[in-house]
Amino acid sequence: MKKLLIGLGFALxxxxxxxxxxxxxxIVSPSFFVPTPPELVVTFFETWIGPRIWVDVLPSIGxxxxxxxxxxxxxxxxxxxxxxxxxxxxFTEPVFEFFRALPPPVLIPVLLLLFGTTDWMKIGxxxxxxxxxxxxxxVEGVRAADSVQSDTxxxxxxxxxxxxxxxxxxxxxxxxxAGVRQSLPIGLMLMIISEMFASSSGLGFSxxxxxxxxxxxxxxxxxxxxxxxxxxxxAIFRFVERRVLRWYHRLKxxxxxx
Amino acid sequence: MTSESLxxxxxxxxxxxARANTRKRKGRPKRLLLGLAGILTLLAVWEIAARVGIVxxxxxxxxxxxxxxxxxxxxxxxxxxxxxxxxxxxxxGLLSALVAGTVLGVVVGLSPFLRRATHSTxxxxxxxxxxxLIPLAVLLFGVQMQAALMLxxxxxxxxxxxxxxxxxxxxxQVAMATGRSYGFSKWQRIRYIVxxxxxxxLMTGLRLAAAVALILAVTAQxxxxxxxxxxxxxxxxxxxxxxVMYALIVATGMLGVLINLxxxxxERWQLAWHxxxxxxxNA
Numbered sequence: 001m002k003k004l005l006i007g008l009g010f011a012l013x014x015x016x017x018x019x020x021x022x023x024x025x026x027i028v029s030p031s032f033f034v035p036t037p038p039e040l041v042v043t044f045f046e047t048w049i050g051p052r053i054w055v056d057v058l059p060s061i062g063x064x065x066x067x068x069x070x071x072x073x074x075x076x077x078x079x080x081x082x083x084x085x086x087x088x089x090x091f092t093e094p095v096f097e098f099f100r101a102l103p104p105p106v107l108i109p110v111l112l113l114l115f116g117t118t119d120w121m122k123i124g125x126x127x128x129x130x131x132x133x134x135x136x137x138x139v140e141g142v143r144a145a146d147s148v149q150s151d152t153x154x155x156x157x158x159x160x161x162x163x164x165x166x167x168x169x170x171x172x173x174x175x176x177x178a179g180v181r182q183s184l185p186i187g188l189m190l191m192i193i194s195e196m197f198a199s200s201s202g203l204g205f206s207x208x209x210x211x212x213x214x215x216x217x218x219x220x221x222x223x224x225x226x227x228x229x230x231x232x233x234x235a236i237f238r239f240v241e242r243r244v245l246r247w248y249h250r251l252k253x254x255x256x257x258x
Numbered sequence: 259m260t261s262e263s264l265x266x267x268x269x270x271x272x273x274x275x276a277r278a279n280t281r282k283r284k285g286r287p288k289r290l291l292l293g294l295a296g297i298l299t300l301l302a303v304w305e306i307a308a309r310v311g312i313v314x315x316x317x318x319x320x321x322x323x324x325x326x327x328x329x330x331x332x333x334x335x336x337x338x339x340x341x342x343x344x345x346x347x348x349x350x351g352l353l354s355a356l357v358a359g360t361v362l363g364v365v366v367g368l369s370p371f372l373r374r375a376t377h378s379t380x381x382x383x384x385x386x387x388x389x390x391l392i393p394l395a396v397l398l399f400g401v402q403m404q405a406a407l408m409l410x411x412x413x414x415x416x417x418x419x420x421x422x423x424x425x426x427x428x429x430x431q432v433a434m435a436t437g438r439s440y441g442f443s444k445w446q447r448i449r450y451i452v453x454x455x456x457x458x459x460l461m462t463g464l465r466l467a468a469a470v471a472l473i474l475a476v477t478a479q480x481x482x483x484x485x486x487x488x489x490x491x492x493x494x495x496x497x498x499x500x501x502v503m504y505a506l507i508v509a510t511g512m513l514g515v516l517i518n519l520x521x522x523x524x525e526r527w528q529l530a531w532h533x534x535x536x537x538x539x540n541a
Contacts, residue, residue, distance in 0.1 A: 101514030
């Protein structure tokens with residue numbers, strides 16, 4: 001019980017202090033640019049709980065999910081193909097290097113020209129930006145497969161789909177998850193940027209609209225929504241990763257203990 | 259003695275390494291040719307897609323127009339001014355994040371109390387997308403470079419801070435205790451024990467942050483309109499100069515490749531040193 005309370009104290013201590021400082025700060029010297037905490041909470045509920053959920057929040061989340069799902073599936077499939085084939089790997093390496101290094105937001109104008117301001121343009125840019133970490137990590141993960149494992153599956157006659165399914169994919173999965181971990185924030189970032197750049201709805205668009213209308217508390221509440229979305233995405237990823245890679249973390253623990 | 263000769267223990271290992279090295283040497287020209295073929299294939303597909311007219315030809319100019327335009331803009335002073343502004347924001351942002359992330363990371367990492375007390379706050383603030391702060395940056399700084407710097411520093415700080423925390427957590431407690439009993443001061447322990455352990459982690463953080471800093475510098479230029487390559491791209495797009503727009507995008511990609519290569523070279527230089535030290539400990 002005492003341990004639990006101490007843990008709770010550590011978890012809430014600093015956030016409470018920071019919010020208290022912010023509160024005191026806004027009372028001592030009120031600023032047009034910074035709302036007080038109660039003001040922000042009230043605005044948050046007034047602005048976002050209601051029709052905006054259907055018009056802005058859910059469509060944004062939908063586009064994000066569609067984009068990163070495409071990126072993850074395509075990234076793993078292409079990564080497997082390229083990782084298993086030395087020739088293909090050399091063939092694609094410089095091209096992949098270029099696209100990995102290209103800051104993805106500069107592709108927004110290109111996709112805008114080619115697809116217009118449609119949902120597909122936004123899903124496309126999210127997928128196009130989020131695919132590289134997954135793809136390149138999958139290639140690395142496949143390449144770094146334990147050679148004893150590969151030899152064993154070969155001598156047991158495991159090949160083709162079964163080899164990919166039961167040897168290559170599991171042994172590459174920790175690296176694939178590392179790629180997904182990097183790609184999720186990039187996808188979220190591009191969701192926001194694409195809506196700020198070219199849209200008439202969505203979270204990114206609303207936040208920019210609030211700023212242009214000098215609706216400051218609403219703008220802060222929008223930033224809060226985007227922040228909470230980021231935190232939620234990270235938490236869900238951690239949950240899934242811990243589930244799927246449970247065997248890997250246990251193996252690591254054993255190795256560390258030894 | 260090199261690290262390699264230390265880690266090789268049996269003749270089979272020596273033979274395996276020698277074979278791998280021969281393969282690597284033999285494979286190099288072939289790899290380069292294949293890579294070149296890959297680039298040419300991409301350009302050919304792009305050329306055909308542009309000529310066949312799947313999309314409006316104005317919106318997708320062929321590489322035979324974009325590549326000459328790329329070399330033309332290389333001769334423009336405006337282009338280099340834009341590159342300069344982009345790199346300046348990149349460098350100032352990255353350096354500020356590096357200093358802040360390293361100092362705070364070491365201070366927090368060395369104190370179990372601070373590590374526990376900041377954990378929840380860090381886990382909450384870190385996943386907040388930096389671009390969510392764009393409206394705030396515009397409100398506070400308008401189209402000045404500080405707006406870009408705010409986004410860059412926020413995003414890069416976490417990359418470096420977290421890696422430094424991991425690095426400090428990895429410090430060998432026996433080495434720290436030995437340092438203490440040999441009368442090392444706190445500063446000496448940080449300089450000679452914590453810093454070398456942390457360096458490889460810091461390098462990973464720096465490499466990731468270098469790429470992130472470029473992305474955010476360009477994003478700020480595209481969306482907010484601070485001076486730089488992103489602004490030039492959106493100007494070219496609004497002005498209907500699509501060939502120039504594509505050429506600028508290629509140039510931005512090249513800048514990204516250069517930054518990646520530089521960061522990786524820096525990291526390899528550090529990692530080589532790191533592994534050699536590890537090799538001696540194992541031997």
